[in-house]
Amino acid sequence: xxxxxxxxxxxxxxxxxxxxxxxxxxxxxxxxxxxxxxxxxxxxxxxxxxxxxxxxxxxxxxxxxxxxxxxxxxxxxxxxxxxxxxxxxxxxxxxxxxxxxxxxxxxxxxxxxxxxxxxxxxxxxxxxxxxxxxxxxxxxxxxxxxxxxxxxxxxxxxxxxxxxxxxxxxxxxxxxxxxxxxxxxxxxxxxxxxxxxxxxxxxxxxxxxxxxxxxxxxxxxxxxxxxxxxxxxxxxxxxxxxxxxxxxxxxxxxxxxxxxxxxxxxxxxxxxxxxxxxxxxxxxxxxxxxxxxxxxxxxxxxxxxxxx
Numbered sequence: 001x002x003x004x005x006x007x008x009x010x011x012x013x014x015x016x017x018x019x020x021x022x023x024x025x026x027x028x029x030x031x032x033x034x035x036x037x038x039x040x041x042x043x044x045x046x047x048x049x050x051x052x053x054x055x056x057x058x059x060x061x062x063x064x065x066x067x068x069x070x071x072x073x074x075x076x077x078x079x080x081x082x083x084x085x086x087x088x089x090x091x092x093x094x095x096x097x098x099x100x101x102x103x104x105x106x107x108x109x110x111x112x113x114x115x116x117x118x119x120x121x122x123x124x125x126x127x128x129x130x131x132x133x134x135x136x137x138x139x140x141x142x143x144x145x146x147x148x149x150x151x152x153x154x155x156x157x158x159x160x161x162x163x164x165x166x167x168x169x170x171x172x173x174x175x176x177x178x179x180x181x182x183x184x185x186x187x188x189x190x191x192x193x194x195x196x197x198x199x200x201x202x203x204x205x206x207x208x209x210x211x212x213x214x215x216x217x218x219x220x221x222x223x224x225x226x227x228x229x230x231x232x233x234x235x236x237x238x239x240x241x242x243x244x245x246x247x248x249x250x251x252x253x254x255x256x257x258x259x260x261x262x263x264x265x266x267x268x269x270x271x272x273x274x275x276x277x278x279x280x281x282x283x284x285x286x287x288x289x290x291x292x293x294x295x296x297x298x299x300x301x302x303x304x305x306x307x308x
Contacts, residue, residue, distance in 0.1 A: 057092070065089040106131035106158065109187050111205055112177065113213060116253060117266055120178040120278060122216045124209050125158060126186045149182035158182070179216040181209065228296045235291055242283055243293045249281060261287045 068085035075081065086094075109126035129145055135157065136148050148154055162177045187193040192204050206213070231243030242265065249267035257264050262285040269277040279298065286292040 057095075061088045061092045106135060106161075111187070111200055111209075113206065113209075115213075115217065117255075118217055120176065120220070122179045122181070122213060122220070123162070123177045124181045124183060124205070124212065126183050127158075145184045149184045155180055155182060179220040181212040181216060183209075228294055231293045231295055233291050233293065243295055245281075245295065245297075247279075257284070260284065 066087050066089065068083075069088045069091050071083040071085040073080050073083050106128045107125055108128040111124045112121055113123070114121045127149065132145070132148055132154070136142070136151070136154060139153070139157075141148065141151055141153060143151070158180050159177065162180075166176045185191075187200065187205075189196065191208060192201065193208060194200055229245075231245070233241050233243055248270035250270050250272075251265055251267050253266045254263040255266075265283040267281045267283065269279045271277045281298065282296040284294045284296075286294065
């Protein structure tokens with residue numbers, strides 16, 4: 001009898017929804033559904049005074065300001081603790097501050113990307129046209145929206161604003177956005193960049209902006225300290241041995257190089273997280289002499305290996 005009731009409820013639930021979009025290939029974690037009553041008439045009629053999601057959230061804040069909304073369980077000494085909650089009012093305050101900061105900086109939409117083989121983040125930004133034109137006018141920059149998005153001074157302005165926000169949030173150096181690509185066209189479904197529910201499709205975003213991303217990383221590296229040295233290890237060292245340059249490194253990846261017998265190793269400074277050191281190195285074993293390595297250093301690392 002109980003099983004029949006469960007099946008009846010499941011059948012009723014299935015009958016009250018229809019599929020809007022599927023997961024997987026669309027870049028979503030799972031399918032999205034909508035109430036069957038909205039299938040032919042669009043969205044259900046909103047309550048009076050509620051014209052968007054923000055209105056609904058604000059009404060919830062006014063009605064339940066002290067109710068818990070977002071929570072997490074901190075891990076202390078390897079043990080999961082009790083939930084720590086933010087109330088509706090606290091979440092609302094954070095949302096307002098973030099929205100104000102983004103609006104003031106001229107950001108309308110943003111997609112942040114980080115390549116694991118690079119030492120910094122980049123971002124694709126769809127700017128707020130009015131804020132962008134106002135700032136450009138105040139700084140003697142003219143042109144249409146597309147021309148403004150290509151202006152180097154404007155890009156520097158966005159990077160500076162993002163860096164300012166990152167410093168206020170006490171982010172590490174490698175968490176800063178070092179380069180931006182400004183797109184005058186908002187992320188849209190026509191280019192298959194977002195879903196019908198306005199979620200960004202990360203694989204499609206990466207594919208669409210790959211050329212811009214490669215150009216950002218390439219141009220941002222110009223002028224940065226970079227040099228290559230040759231190191232010789234003892235002849236009796238095993239194949240896993242890597243040259244010691246006096247600094248402390250942690251390997252985070254390797255890849256095969258066309259025409260080379262041995263893979264190239266990629267390392268970050270051990271103190272990357274603790275002190276924000278963005279220095280990296282690449283290690284390539286010589287094909288001609290197994291005891292010789294070409295070591296390429298990117299940026300300067302001032303933290304010598306601690307003596308044991």
